[in-house]
């Protein structure tokens with residue numbers, strides 16, 4: 001029988017529950033997407049901190065679960081047809097957990113949810129991330145204004161697309177879904193990590209601020225933002 005101890009990363013991050021999903025992460029927006037889905041579904045899991053301060057994400061133990069050397073990643077000893085599965089890319093993990101749990105991706109919303117999930121994965125995530133680098137982190141030192149302005153303008157534009165799509169609805173694709181779980185942590189990153197509200201015209205948006213407040217009011221979101229806990 002396969003157990004969590006069969007995870008390729010078990011030698012570095014010891015499982016606590018033999019049948020639980022092993023979740024390897026750090027509480028950045030991409031990590032929080034998955035901790036949130038795990039909290040919302042109630043699926044059993046063990047959370048393991050991949051400590052960026054120690055460079056854990058580039059060690060052989062972690063590369064065995066994600067050769068791309070980035071969080072989040074999971075190992076499920078009880079995957080499809082009872083066989084174990086190792087997965088990386090937060091969007092793929094959200095789709096997997098939705099199918100496994102049967103929650104947050106109802107069949108009649110499947111393609112709208114997929115569409116907005118892809119919008120987050122290919123647009124919001126990469127563009128907000130680059131904006132954060134040039135606006136708030138090391139990229140601030142770059143004197144050329146072009147890269148900062150390029151990503152600021154694209155982040156602002158993406159927010160207006162989201163704002164328009166939210167007109168008349170509480171969540172982006174019908175009921176609260178994995179698409180909201182993908183987008184919400186990046187809005188949190190923009191507001192609280194990158195402190196980018198003014199730069200991207202947050203206060204001029206009609207629907208996004210209330211959407212973000214609805215998201216933040218969910219108890220699972222409050223928990224997920226600190227999973228795994230950083231010592």
Ligand SMILES: N[C@@H](CCC(=O)N[C@@H](CS)C(=O)NCC(=O)O)C(=O)O
Nearest residue numbers: 028029030057070071072089090091
């Ligand atoms: N497309 C990937 C992106 C993952 C990603 O960029 N993870 C970042 C944290 S948000 C990371 O692990 N950075 C550490 C590094 O690059 O060394 C996903 O959605 O899972």
